Amino acid sequence: MPQEDPLRQTQMDAFVTRTKRPIEVVEASKKKQRIKEEEEVKEEIATSSETQTYSKHWTYPIDILNPSFRIEDGLSSQEGSNIRKHGDLDLLYFSPFLKKDYAQQLYLHLLNNMPWYRVTYTVGARTIRTPRWTTVFGLDDTAEFEPPEEDGTVAGRGVRPKKGGKLPAKTYKNDPRPLPLLLSQLKKLVEEKTGAEYNFCLLNLYLDGKDSISYHSDDEGFLGENPTIASMSLGSTRTFLFKQKEKDDGVAYAGNKNKNKKGKGVGKGPVEKFQLNSGDLIVMRSTTQRNWLHSIPKTTTTVGPRINITFRKAMNVKGTNNYYHFNVHAALKDSGENEAHRYSEGNMVKWKGVVDEE
Template identity: 45%
Template sequence: MPVHSCRGLLACGRAKVFGFSNKHVFMMASAWGTNQIMALYSRKKQKMSSPERTVQVSVSQPLSAVGKQNLGHTLAETPVRTYSTHPTYPFPIADLHPSGGLLHSESILTSAGKVIKKGDLDLLYFQAFIKAPMANMLYKHLLHELPWYKVMYIARGMTINTPRYTTVFGIDETAVFEAPSDEEGGESVGDDEEKKHIRTHIPVAGPRVLSAISKQPVPENVYHKPPRPIPRCLQELKRCVEQATDEYYNFVLVNFYADGTHSISPHSDDESFLGTNPCIASLSLGGTRDFVMKHKTRKDVNSEKFALRSGDMVVMRGTTQANWFHSIPKRTGKTQATAPRINVTFRKCINAKGSNNYSHYNVGSGPIHRFVNGAMMEQTITE
């Protein structure tokens, strides 16, 4: 399916995009949050300052001339950055840039992707799904703005240290996040007159998880760790992928491979909580790495290998997960094949078992990391 309809994807939910002639400021107004969310966030923010505030303005109506002056004379050239917030986030997650960082038709290729169908292998291969300038910008944005985890867990009596950094957002089909209320909330900039119009820290969801059927709060023992809603920067990307693949996803799982020693061993995403014949879309950003596929049982079937470049996307669908393993092998030397790489995977989870699995193996209970000054650093977050 062509993806040209991704133009203006920054407008999501009840958000609206506004423009100003000559001095353009692109702005997004999302759903309002609750006092409970922002009180919790304020306590967190006292312990960790937000990143530089130089990208985006969130408004409910165009700014007056006085409002622009209160924000500074350089507002039109350097809009104020906005952030996705939620009590489950260790720190606010920056939204995409309003200009140059917006996912639009000029950044997304319009080809339908190459169909690769060999027996029980069913793939959709985009070369590239996102053009290089945007792919590189997305890589830098996600690397610097997302919280990362180096998860350690016990499997078959052995302690496993995950050989990559991971993070995950989403919730399964049995539940939904409570919508934010229309009350004012979030950190604002400007004087008292303008504060109600300009907010830089905007909740992506309410604090409670509700049953998708009854709309009543889900019992606390259902989820081992509170599910985390998808931040707006990944929501935009998810919508583009959904249009290109004609699928719906409720989870975004992100991996960061810092160098050639980081890898993922042969496996398949065939767990019962993904349903029958799940569709998994995997977008590559950053360095080029080999993506290797091997049949589970048939030795007479040749393996498949793809050198995934920044912006490429492989979509595994149909009977692929039931019959094929896929992996990112380790690589040595100082080449493009060992350069840092992010892959963003999109999937649909049908029950709470899946939410708990992804939380356990991709967030865990260890320290939070953040990419700062060219290195992954542990962060201490206290309320």
């Protein structure tokens, strides 16, 4: 999980404040059309409610609707291309991984059915508001979820160490959430096509061009030496940038921080740029995290929502504690955003909000 830089965010926010241009009138009508389509899909789902099933778990803030489509049918026949550059950038890029119409169904399903959080956390004296919506499911390699009761209920069940025995109290600061059906099916597909195993799904929702992820690398110790991270894009196209970490005597600095003294933006080294489309999967492998930073920059172009799912393998308890803290729980209690939100006509609203009786 990267640490955001509030100063940089403020600077970037200033960028996106702009006056209304005619092109924005066109964009506004596109947005209206997009929202109309989203509403139609929701209505379709509502009318077929008898056949709906849900993934349920006591750790979920809501029951999570299972899809009515089969995700395995959505696999594109496109093979991944190996991209090896500059010696240590090692990528496998499926463009696309999912067929266009399946990617769209999956995007809308996740947008409308996931519990989303806007996390605010502190680093020393600084309070940092994550510039995107997030949610996470999974458990590190040392433990497993206890099986559900025979009657199918899972309420009250916890996790246990894989090696047997009892989990010491307070091992996990927050209760880990098992993958809902859709994500476990998707994980299986991604594992088969990428030849790696994953135990976590981290989801990011970038509502518009102001949402972003600043330059960071996913190189925490709990991911192991050379982690494979598979990253799926759904919804609007966004730019994905890679930039080399600054090196000292040929060795990249450890950690997430870009140590370039000039700090912000693009450093001296090479930058690799991708336009990630809906249904694409980009896999970061071997020495990539150790030597490269990646980001989704803010954009002043009008863009609709984009969802990103990263599949990762956390080796130990630290990974589980880190992921739930930074993607679900570390929200300011008085901001109201520590509660699960859902997407509704371009806005985020609380799942458990009060609604008027019709």
